[in-house]
Amino acid sequence: MKIAVLPGDGIGTEIVAEATKVLKALDLKFEMESALVGGAAYEAHGHPLPESTLNLAKNADAVLFGAVGDWKYDKLDRPLRPEQAILGLRKNLGLFANFRPAICYEQLVGASSLKPELIAGLDILIIRELTGDIYFGQPRGRRVATDGHFPSAEEAFDTMRYSKPEIERIARVAFEAARKRGKKVTSVDKANVLETFQFWKDVVTEVHKDYPDVELEHMYVDNAAMQLVKKPKAFDVIVTGNMFGDILSDEASMLTGSIGMLPSASLNSKNQGLYEPSHGSAPDIAGKGVANPLATILSAAMMLRFSLNQEEAARRIEAAVQKVLAQGLRTPDIYSEGTTKVGTAQMGDAVVKALAA
Numbered sequence: 001m002k003i004a005v006l007p008g009d010g011i012g013t014e015i016v017a018e019a020t021k022v023l024k025a026l027d028l029k030f031e032m033e034s035a036l037v038g039g040a041a042y043e044a045h046g047h048p049l050p051e052s053t054l055n056l057a058k059n060a061d062a063v064l065f066g067a068v069g070d071w072k073y074d075k076l077d078r079p080l081r082p083e084q085a086i087l088g089l090r091k092n093l094g095l096f097a098n099f100r101p102a103i104c105y106e107q108l109v110g111a112s113s114l115k116p117e118l119i120a121g122l123d124i125l126i127i128r129e130l131t132g133d134i135y136f137g138q139p140r141g142r143r144v145a146t147d148g149h150f151p152s153a154e155e156a157f158d159t160m161r162y163s164k165p166e167i168e169r170i171a172r173v174a175f176e177a178a179r180k181r182g183k184k185v186t187s188v189d190k191a192n193v194l195e196t197f198q199f200w201k202d203v204v205t206e207v208h209k210d211y212p213d214v215e216l217e218h219m220y221v222d223n224a225a226m227q228l229v230k231k232p233k234a235f236d237v238i239v240t241g242n243m244f245g246d247i248l249s250d251e252a253s254m255l256t257g258s259i260g261m262l263p264s265a266s267l268n269s270k271n272q273g274l275y276e277p278s279h280g281s282a283p284d285i286a287g288k289g290v291a292n293p294l295a296t297i298l299s300a301a302m303m304l305r306f307s308l309n310q311e312e313a314a315r316r317i318e319a320a321v322q323k324v325l326a327q328g329l330r331t332p333d334i335y336s337e338g339t340t341k342v343g344t345a346q347m348g349d350a351v352v353k354a355l356a357a
């Protein structure tokens with residue numbers, strides 16, 4: 001089992017150190033090799049995703065990723081910015097399915113801005129398509145208009161676009177995932193207005209014929225945004241396009257309290273994957289030893305489950321995380337009165353200890 005470890009920038013190095021600590025405590029045989037990525041790689045090699053880092057990732061079964069980015073790189077040309085490393089990895093590894101579970105741990109119910117009864121026991125999975133949609137559709141650009149409400153005015157345009165195979169493969173991923181969980185898929189679209197998403201709806205409906213044991217519902221994205229805060233537990237698996245998924249997954253992440261708790265996985269068709277916390281490099285708290293490492297530790301658990309075929313080890317990590325929360329240990333982002341405030345490394349050590357017990 002080969003794991004490429006790419007800590008990146010800011011809190012990336014601190015939280016990935018805790019996740020590798022936890023992996024090493026598992027008595028499984030991993031080959032772990034680290035490389036620079038993002039701003040750290042730019043400083044050392046002049047590029048956020050050097051060839052050597054990309055090759056390490058390509059030849060691994062899975063990539064454990066921290067985070068990249070810092071305000072100090074904002075003035076760089078776009079191709080040299082740290083965030084380009086993520087896009088480059090997604091593209092080169094063919095990562096098309098982004099999994100973002102939103103689970104509300106019993107001990108953290110109070111950390112959510114929603115009423116406890118709405119989110120206690122929440123366990124939903126958002127699956128976002130990563131390679132298509134308006135983020136990549138051509139043509140795009142700026143020009144002087146020749147029609148529309150303001151002919152001859154300056155304008156900008158993007159193209160929303162999905163091909164049938166792209167929709168089919170993400171729909172299959174969603175139905176397969178639902179089979180192992182609550183057996184329900186909500187496909188989120190805007191079929192009432194957009195041809196791309198009428199097509200999306202038609203293709204998902206067709207793929208559904210192969211999964212009669214899974215319930216399929218269709219929902220418009222505006223309604224889905226409402227239902228996520230009104231009755232989030234009514235969802236099981238949500239599948240949607242790149243842009244709607246970007247927005248809804250951030251909305252869902254807030255149901256559970258802190259972004260410091262939320263793992264993610266991005267998979268290709270060979271189950272090779274990139275695993276990272278849902279948050280960024282948090283430059284405001286970097287180097288202070290206070291970042292919550294649990295999102296990264298839970299991402300490592302997803303890596304064991306999806307790419308390394310180690311379901312039992314994945315569950316052991318998830319149980320250990322629940323245990324440290326039950327012990328009342330909290331990094332500052334999830335701290336509340338009556339609990340014990342700990343730093344990044346202490347939290348990692350506590351998870352290791354809970355694994356052993």
Ligand code: NAI
Nearest residue numbers: 067068069070071260279280281282283284285291292333
């Ligand atoms: P962010 O997620 O880094 O931080 C948002 C807020 O959440 C900050 O107040 C931060 O302190 C807090 N936070 C994040 N992770 C935390 C953790 N583990 N424990 C405790 N608190 C945590 O998002 P922001 O500030 O918008 O972006 C910062 C940098 O990260 C930017 O350069 C951005 O481009 C980059 N970024 C990178 C991502 C990636 O590597 N996949 C994803 C999102 C942002």
Ligand code: MG
Nearest residue numbers: 246247249250
């Ligand atoms: Mg986002």
